[in-house]
Amino acid sequence: MIGPAKNSVPATNPTKKLLLSPDSIINLDHGDPTMFEPYWRKLGEKCTVEISGSDLMSYCSDIGNICWFLEPQLSDAIKRLHRTVGNAVSEDRYVVVGTGSTQLYQAALFALTSPGRAEADPISVVCAAPYYSSYQEETDFLRSGLYKWAGDAYSFDKDGPYIEIVTSPNNPDGAILEAVVNRKEGKLIHDLAYYWPQYTPITHPADYDIMLFTFSKSTGHAGSRIGWALVNDKVVARKMTKFIEVSSTGVSKESQLRAAKILGVAIEGCQHSDSENFFKYGQCLMAERWEKLRDVVKNSQIFSLPKYPQEWCNFISKYSESHPAFAWLKCKEDTNCESLLRAHKILTRGGERFGVGQEYARISLLSRERDFNQFLERLSGIKTAGQGIRTT
Amino acid sequence: MIGPAKNSVPATNPTKKLLLSPDSIINLDHGDPTMFEPYWRKLGEKCTVEISGSDLMSYCSDIGNICWFLEPQLSDAIKRLHRTVGNAVSEDRYVVVGTGSTQLYQAALFALTSPGRAEADPISVVCAAPYYSSYQEETDFLRSGLYKWAGDAYSFDKDGPYIEIVTSPNNPDGAILEAVVNRKEGKLIHDLAYYWPQYTPITHPADYDIMLFTFSKSTGHAGSRIGWALVNDKVVARKMTKFIEVSSTGVSKESQLRAAKILGVAIEGCQHSDSENFFKYGQCLMAERWEKLRDVVKNSQIFSLPKYPQEWCNFISKYSESHPAFAWLKCKEDTNCESLLRAHKILTRGGERFGVGQEYARISLLSRERDFNQFLERLSGIKTAGQGIRTT
Numbered sequence: 122m123i124g125p126a127k128n129s130v131p132a133t134n135p136t137k138k139l140l141l142s143p144d145s146i147i148n149l150d151h152g153d154p155t156m157f158e159p160y161w162r163k164l165g166e167k168c169t170v171e172i173s174g175s176d177l178m179s180y181c182s183d184i185g186n187i188c189w190f191l192e193p194q195l196s197d198a199i200k201r202l203h204r205t206v207g208n209a210v211s212e213d214r215y216v217v218v219g220t221g222s223t224q225l226y227q228a229a230l231f232a233l234t235s236p237g238r239a240e241a242d243p244i245s246v247v248c249a250a251p252y253y254s255s256y257q258e259e260t261d262f263l264r265s266g267l268y269k270w271a272g273d274a275y276s277f278d279k280d281g282p283y284i285e286i287v288t289s290p291n292n293p294d295g296a297i298l299e300a301v302v303n304r305k306e307g308k309l310i311h312d313l314a315y316y317w318p319q320y321t322p323i324t325h326p327a328d329y330d331i332m333l334f335t336f337s338k339s340t341g342h343a344g345s346r347i348g349w350a351l352v353n354d355k356v357v358a359r360k361m362t363k364f365i366e367v368s369s370t371g372v373s374k375e376s377q378l379r380a381a382k383i384l385g386v387a388i389e390g391c392q393h394s395d396s397e398n399f400f401k402y403g404q405c406l407m408a409e410r411w412e413k414l415r416d417v418v419k420n421s422q423i424f425s426l427p428k429y430p431q432e433w434c435n436f437i438s439k440y441s442e443s444h445p446a447f448a449w450l451k452c453k454e455d456t457n458c459e460s461l462l463r464a465h466k467i468l469t470r471g472g473e474r475f476g477v478g479q480e481y482a483r484i485s486l487l488s489r490e491r492d493f494n495q496f497l498e499r500l501s502g503i504k505t506a507g508q509g510i511r512t513t
Numbered sequence: 514m515i516g517p518a519k520n521s522v523p524a525t526n527p528t529k530k531l532l533l534s535p536d537s538i539i540n541l542d543h544g545d546p547t548m549f550e551p552y553w554r555k556l557g558e559k560c561t562v563e564i565s566g567s568d569l570m571s572y573c574s575d576i577g578n579i580c581w582f583l584e585p586q587l588s589d590a591i592k593r594l595h596r597t598v599g600n601a602v603s604e605d606r607y608v609v610v611g612t613g614s615t616q617l618y619q620a621a622l623f624a625l626t627s628p629g630r631a632e633a634d635p636i637s638v639v640c641a642a643p644y645y646s647s648y649q650e651e652t653d654f655l656r657s658g659l660y661k662w663a664g665d666a667y668s669f670d671k672d673g674p675y676i677e678i679v680t681s682p683n684n685p686d687g688a689i690l691e692a693v694v695n696r697k698e699g700k701l702i703h704d705l706a707y708y709w710p711q712y713t714p715i716t717h718p719a720d721y722d723i724m725l726f727t728f729s730k731s732t733g734h735a736g737s738r739i740g741w742a743l744v745n746d747k748v749v750a751r752k753m754t755k756f757i758e759v760s761s762t763g764v765s766k767e768s769q770l771r772a773a774k775i776l777g778v779a780i781e782g783c784q785h786s787d788s789e790n791f792f793k794y795g796q797c798l799m800a801e802r803w804e805k806l807r808d809v810v811k812n813s814q815i816f817s818l819p820k821y822p823q824e825w826c827n828f829i830s831k832y833s834e835s836h837p838a839f840a841w842l843k844c845k846e847d848t849n850c851e852s853l854l855r856a857h858k859i860l861t862r863g864g865e866r867f868g869v870g871q872e873y874a875r876i877s878l879l880s881r882e883r884d885f886n887q888f889l890e891r892l893s894g895i896k897t898a899g900q901g902i903r904t905t
Contacts, residue, residue, distance in 0.1 A: 158567045161570070221761055259759055259760075262759050266655075343571060343572045
């Protein structure tokens, strides 16, 4: 859940640049990717789009396409981007655009379960814990008769059809994952929102039936609400399109146009030097943040972080380790990690929201620099698990 | 349903300007409001928005607001617009923005029924027939346990809580409607998408608990997918916001920015002469189209149209009648009106989709001029109910 946090730093509002006081709350609960703003600001007019009053008025973008509300230039940019980065097979795939990958996740559930049968139980939806905290709510909030959240894939033992979400790199913990249930009646949705060079080595082009990506995490443009699915099967692509048609009659054309432009600039940048290459720039920035964070955690008696293996990244042509968008921080001594951090005015998301213990918390590392540095400073000041927590 | 229609005129694609051949299909099935393009084109740069690569990157727009993803300048423009046009009370109302009013309709259903009770039946959703053809699908497509389509409000006789949608002016038939069930356990959603001066006289500012409006029908910008709700109750506004958060993590910032700009220009135009006043311009254009259409129908032996009363319009300060966005055409002799028109390569939507008989068809009057004129020409050529229909 994103939303108003009382007294929180308006880090989310780029127009306000208040100084951080020691009393300010640092909101690292959600992964608002504002750290990438300076990169795009530096590019100046190169990424600017201009839209006149009579542009983009129709509901339709491409009536010959299954996804009739997808702007052709966005579809082209998406396919070229995947070819350039090498993170997914996009040739001969249907592209379905959504209002963020949030909507596409729900479109995929609908596509894999509809029309269903009136007398049948809803189909179980599972994901390996720790799993993304919003899947459960997105699956269950309308109490659909088509699908129903069934929790941790590791403990799933119900017979019959099911859907497994595979999130890789995983949100919250950055792990590279594969499906765990592996039964014939299962269908898979691969959420690859974080499979980009800045977060993890690109070891191969992903090649799955339904792959979800988002503009929010690829380039940091969360406000545009643009996600896309690469889909193998025509019927699934058609049903996902149907879902988006019924739920929002398509997807903002302005956002699509701007996404096409910015992805185009990102692709072009990949031909140039490291500092102009958004993904290499992002990779360096994330590596720096992780180095600083690991330094603080190394000197701590109570916190620990996951370790990631070195892998060859085809994109940067180097061995590298993952530098996930979130830190999956663990507290020793069975401490409630989220509460401990909250006592130090750092808002994070506790392990229980991800289907695991309260000793974990997920912390966004995509904030503006000022907030990230302040977070490190406060973290390094926490010496004991009880520090700052009121027991009354 | 909007979507690909085989061999149809790409009237929906503003970049293609093919000439209409007698064999072309004219797609008047959906209400794509492309007739307003010339007006906005004439305004030139006045409505142009420019968005740089680093703008609008955050998920959040206004973290102090219940609807935390609503851009403040859009909220302001919406309230000023309603004050200027006089079609709805917007002071002291919560504004909730959605991905079109499609999404807001579903958000309102969720807000009025959640969290519900596990053992309870879904709450009945009704609307007076003829009702908007998409309500049923939008209500039932996920087989929600919270709400369920129950059809025509006139024949609704189930006890207990229910939701009634009041669409006024009505889609498809342009009638001015009020709630019909009127029981204490009922809650109302007012869909006022067409309550604008170009379609109907503005007789008073509407003042209901939940009022839905859309950028698509107010100014003709359907591609932006911007709708808004004016909501009386804080809890309902919060739940509607929650729905949009869970279903799409907010609404395109680019579209919101552009909508704010264009609504601002429309408001300014209301201070000027008739030709610069979008709503007066639109009112004249719709009146002209209706006059031409009534002329053709008057000379026909088989078609008829609804009659609308003269009412005082506060906005144009004149008596006027309604000029709805759709023609609700009726065929004599129990003919299938949609099939008859399809035989003449005019795509429309048949009465059965709206909960009434096949002698009716809904025809969009918001197409580009070329298509509208061609439609009239073909309509005037239909002399008998069997003409052009193959019986094999």
